[in-house]
Amino acid sequence: NAGVTQTPKFQVLKTGQSMTLQCAQDMNHEYMSWYRQDPGMGLRLIHYSVGAGITDQGEVPNGYNVSRSTTEDFPLRLLSAAPSQTSVYFCASSLLNTGELFFGEGSRLTVL
């Protein structure tokens, strides 16, 4: 099993550009989530989903959209990138009944 796969690993954007960070898992996990990790701020939850067709906001949702059309995929969209969105983004998934969270390798985004 590949686990949780994120693409791209690195991305540089200009302010105002849009992009999508991809996340896929092959473990049949119901729960999927996106975090951002910033120095001194720790990991903060952006959006999460408990199953296909169900999404909800986390602690820092502004500027980000998500959708969950399949169990496997949970893309994160930046509609109009801002320098404040420069960060490392992690996708994570788990089974609902155990809660053990598995992370992807991360996507490092720089917005100029």
Place this chain on the structure above:
Amino acid sequence: KQEVTQIPAALSVPEGENLVLNCSFTDSAIYNLQWFRQDPGKGLTSLLLIQSSQREQTSGRLNASLDKSSGRSTLYIAASQPGDSATYLCAVSGSEKLVFGKGMKLTVNP
């Protein structure tokens, strides 16, 4: 609001020492607590998950304990090795979604 604290933020020790990493949380109504390891430039790797009904979990040289009433968990690392150098994070799941501590950077010197 749940708050998770890990003190100290960094620790440097010689190889071979037995280590205790601390995690404290403010709301004892939790579903589980998870310890992670993060290597530089990498994602988080799950080390141990303790359900709220459990007191401890063990994996190899690692042992994690949970005391909900006092809002504390400890991660015990036996006979530390240079390969254990990493940042260790704890995270608590409760009425709020998973809340992370800011981590403790561990350096084990040969």
